[in-house]
Amino acid sequence: MQFNYPLESWQRWLLTGLILSVSIWVIHGALSKGIADFYRFPVDKITRQLEKQGHASLKSIERGQRLIAEAVKWDKKNPYLLIQQANLFDWRAGQTYFWEYSRDLIFRRALELYQTAASLRPVSAMYWIKIALMKVRLGEFDLQLEQSMHKAARLGPWEPLVQIQLSEIGLSIWPTLPPKLQAVVIENIRRGLLRKSRFIVASAERHNKIPLLCQKLGDEPQLRKKCRG
Numbered sequence: 001m002q003f004n005y006p007l008e009s010w011q012r013w014l015l016t017g018l019i020l021s022v023s024i025w026v027i028h029g030a031l032s033k034g035i036a037d038f039y040r041f042p043v044d045k046i047t048r049q050l051e052k053q054g055h056a057s058l059k060s061i062e063r064g065q066r067l068i069a070e071a072v073k074w075d076k077k078n079p080y081l082l083i084q085q086a087n088l089f090d091w092r093a094g095q096t097y098f099w100e101y102s103r104d105l106i107f108r109r110a111l112e113l114y115q116t117a118a119s120l121r122p123v124s125a126m127y128w129i130k131i132a133l134m135k136v137r138l139g140e141f142d143l144q145l146e147q148s149m150h151k152a153a154r155l156g157p158w159e160p161l162v163q164i165q166l167s168e169i170g171l172s173i174w175p176t177l178p179p180k181l182q183a184v185v186i187e188n189i190r191r192g193l194l195r196k197s198r199f200i201v202a203s204a205e206r207h208n209k210i211p212l213l214c215q216k217l218g219d220e221p222q223l224r225k226k227c228r229g
Contacts, residue, residue, distance in 0.1 A: 033074070033078075036072075036074040036075035036081065039067045039070045039071035040067070040068065040071045042063075042064075042067055043064045043067050043068045043084055043088075044084075046060055047084060047087060047088070056091070061088060061092050062092075064088050065089070068084050068085045072085060078120075079117035079118075079121040082113045082114075082116055082117040083113070083114070083126075083130070086113035086130065089106050089107075089110035090107070093106040093110070104138060107138050108138065110134055111131065111135070111138065114127060114130040115131060122151075124155070125151070125153075125154075125155035125156025125159055126152075126156065126161060128148045128149075128151040128152040128155065129148070129149075129152040129156075129162050129165045129166055131144070131145075132148040132149050132165075132169055133165060135148065136169055136172065141176045146177075146178065146181055149169065149170070149181060149184065149185075153166060153185075153187075153188050158191065160192075160195060160196050163188055163189075163191055163192035163195075163200070164196055164200070164203070166185065167185065167189050167192055167200050168203045170184075170189075171185070171203055171206075171207040171209045171212075174207070174212065186216050186217065189213065190217055190220065193217070193220050193222040193223070194222075197222035200222075201222070201223070201226065210226055214226065214227035
């Protein structure tokens with residue numbers, strides 16, 4: 001049995017207004033993301049060049065910063081855009097002519113963006129490792145650094161970039177790490193040796209930590225030659 005009750009005039013207006021409001025909200029969201037993508041696409045090309053070649057002209061980096069800033073205006077809660085923006089600040093800080101004070105200000109801005117991105121997507125191990133990297137560059141060996149390293153190791157135990165960067169960070173500041181975090185770094189290195197041993201060993205050599213790895217992981221096949229040579 002069906003019951004059909006005619007809507008009152010005010011009810012029809014209310015329903016129409018609700019449908020229009022939802023439609024406008026959906027259209028605005030799609031339009032905003034579309035405009036953000038329009039600004040983001042050229043930035044993708046710049047960042048690919050930076051990742052592949054390790055450098056780009058200051059003019060190219062500044063253009064990328066202007067474009068990504070416009071993209072973020074249209075899609076403020078997109079963690080990927082914030083990460084791109086932070087990466088460009090990080091790369092800009094790498095320009096050798098910056099005074100140390102100015103470089104630290106740029107690193108600070110990058111850190112803030114990485115932190116915001118991590119709050120929007122806390123399950124990303126790469127976002128936490130980026131925070132840890134900025135903390136080290138700023139010389140801030142504090143609880144947030146330790147927590148970021150723990151989270152990166154827990155969330156991305158088999159992500160190659162996380163393994164490489166966590167090993168690099170851990171070995172570079174080894175004496176400052178508490179024993180529990182040292183153990184986390186060593187286990188991360190053990191996993192990293194399985195597929196990225198070249199990078200892990202190079203990092204250990206760079207920081208004079210081959211004896212440490214031989215002491216902790218000397219039986220690993222990837223280290224036997226180094227440890228017994």
